[in-house]
Amino acid sequence: MRYAEPETVEEGVSLLAATEDARCLAGGASLVAMMHAGQPSPTLLVSLHRIPELSAMVEADDGIWLGAMVRHRTVASDARLRGAMEVVRSAAAQLAHPAIRNMATIGGSVGLADPNTEIPGALVAASAQAEVAGPGGRRLVPVESLFVDRFRTSLVRGELVTRIFLPRGTAGAVGHHLRLSRVSGDYPTVSISLVLAMEGDTCRQARVVVGSCGPVPLHVAAADKRLVGTRLGEQDVAEAGRLLAQAAAPVDDVRGSAEYRRMLIPRLLGRALSLAREHTHG
Amino acid sequence: MADELPVSLTINGTTRTLAVAPERTLLEVLREDLHATGTRRGCDQGSCGACMVLVDGEPVFSCLSLAVTLRGRAITTIEGVEAGRELHPVQRALVQHGAVQCGFCMSGIVLTAKALLDRNPHPTVDEIRHALGSNVCRCSGYAKVVEAIASLSEQPGKSAPAGGAS
Numbered sequence: 001m002r003y004a005e006p007e008t009v010e011e012g013v014s015l016l017a018a019t020e021d022a023r024c025l026a027g028g029a030s031l032v033a034m035m036h037a038g039q040p041s042p043t044l045l046v047s048l049h050r051i052p053e054l055s056a057m058v059e060a061d062d063g064i065w066l067g068a069m070v071r072h073r074t075v076a077s078d079a080r081l082r083g084a085m086e087v088v089r090s091a092a093a094q095l096a097h098p099a100i101r102n103m104a105t106i107g108g109s110v111g112l113a114d115p116n117t118e119i120p121g122a123l124v125a126a127s128a129q130a131e132v133a134g135p136g137g138r139r140l141v142p143v144e145s146l147f148v149d150r151f152r153t154s155l156v157r158g159e160l161v162t163r164i165f166l167p168r169g170t171a172g173a174v175g176h177h178l179r180l181s182r183v184s185g186d187y188p189t190v191s192i193s194l195v196l197a198m199e200g201d202t203c204r205q206a207r208v209v210v211g212s213c214g215p216v217p218l219h220v221a222a223a224d225k226r227l228v229g230t231r232l233g234e235q236d237v238a239e240a241g242r243l244l245a246q247a248a249a250p251v252d253d254v255r256g257s258a259e260y261r262r263m264l265i266p267r268l269l270g271r272a273l274s275l276a277r278e279h280t281h282g
Numbered sequence: 283m284a285d286e287l288p289v290s291l292t293i294n295g296t297t298r299t300l301a302v303a304p305e306r307t308l309l310e311v312l313r314e315d316l317h318a319t320g321t322r323r324g325c326d327q328g329s330c331g332a333c334m335v336l337v338d339g340e341p342v343f344s345c346l347s348l349a350v351t352l353r354g355r356a357i358t359t360i361e362g363v364e365a366g367r368e369l370h371p372v373q374r375a376l377v378q379h380g381a382v383q384c385g386f387c388m389s390g391i392v393l394t395a396k397a398l399l400d401r402n403p404h405p406t407v408d409e410i411r412h413a414l415g416s417n418v419c420r421c422s423g424y425a426k427v428v429e430a431i432a433s434l435s436e437q438p439g440k441s442a443p444a445g446g447a448s
Binding site for chain 2: 001002003005025028029032033035036037041045047049073097098099100102103184185
């Protein structure tokens with residue numbers, strides 16, 4: 001295995017484009033573990049940790065840009081990530097355990113595209129956008145367009161994620177991430193990421209994403225729609241939950257059966273909505 | 283076999299220049315090249331915490347850290363925590379509270395506790411338990427480990443924090 005430490009994004013892109021089977025190294029928490037577990041090493045490892053712009057966190061009027069190499073520990077403790085953006089802060093704070101959060105990065109979590117971790121679902125709930133750099137320049141895409149399958153993104157050879165944009169969202173919106181896991185520190189059995197805005201007791205906006213229940217974060221527009229305009233009564237939540245459970249494609253594994261996961265979705269949705277409502281000022 | 287790259291690592295304040303293949307982890311370099319075997323290999327997956335070291339003062343898994351990426355970073359291992367042949371206060375507290383059984387996890391736990399106390403000299407029991415979230419101990423049940431660390435958190439003139447079984 002060869003190794004490179006580019007100092008600019010453009011240098012990184014040309015290394016990735018010029019080499020078949022090159023991979024980016026971000027925090028290493030997953031990639032190195034996979035190499036230990038017997039997955040073949042890439043021919044070229046392109047470490048991103050010497051590219052200064054990738055570690056920047058920049059506040060704009062309409063949201064916050066998170067550099068791809070910003071670690072979950074930093075995301076978890078940044079008080080500027082409030083309102084709708086709180087869903088990502090809260091997800092980062094609950095991801096795995098402290099030493100993983102000290103290593104793993106937001107861009108690494110996007111590139112890994114593990115549907116069983118916190119970050120992909122939280123980013124989709126936050127309507128995040130990803131800036132992708134490639135041989136043809138940079139483009140900004142909705143983050144969900146990157147997630148195409150378990151551990152697979154739509155990124156092509158020569159491309160890397162440079163930063164993530166989290167929009168502030170509508171005034172008064174709040175984000176929340178709720179996970180159920182066997183023990184703290186384990187992968188979630190099911191997680192719910194949502195952004196909610198209320199007007200009095202009426203739901204004005206809802207964007208709900210389910211994690212660990214399919215190959216990519218599960219977002220069902222009809223479920224959001226079922227909640228908007230309601231008072232989030234028991235029936236409303238149950239029906240939105242049913243729409244999500246029907247669309248889910250969970251697997252049976254050591255953390256729970258597919259049936260159990262489907263049963264959890266509406267219940268966790270109700271709990272996540274109640275917790276989020278406590279933080280709304282509608 | 284991959285080519286070796288020259289890398290300078292600053293470990294416990296001493297800079298060592300080594301030739302290291304890029305796929306080798308800090309854990310391997312510490313144990314095999316530097317014979318610093320206080321850092322333990324457990325799961326090699328970032329799940330157990332036996333291999334924990336501090337990088338710029340923060341706990342990370344040396345089993346998941348490629349050595350070549352750590353140029354210019356301050357690495358602290360268990361060999362670097364004692365001062366003048368005196369045990370570190372965390373080590374002393376763990377011994378005094380009978381928290382050590384087989385001891386395999388202890389270098390990681392000592393470094394986690396040191397990082398916590400360096401950042402927050404008076405952590406609550408809850409903060410201690412959260413900080414230990416990356417360290418697995420299969421002997422002790424953690425109660426005495428938490429008690430030992432909490433004993434260092436007591437502020438002069440204040441009573442001890444509430445007990446560990448929260």
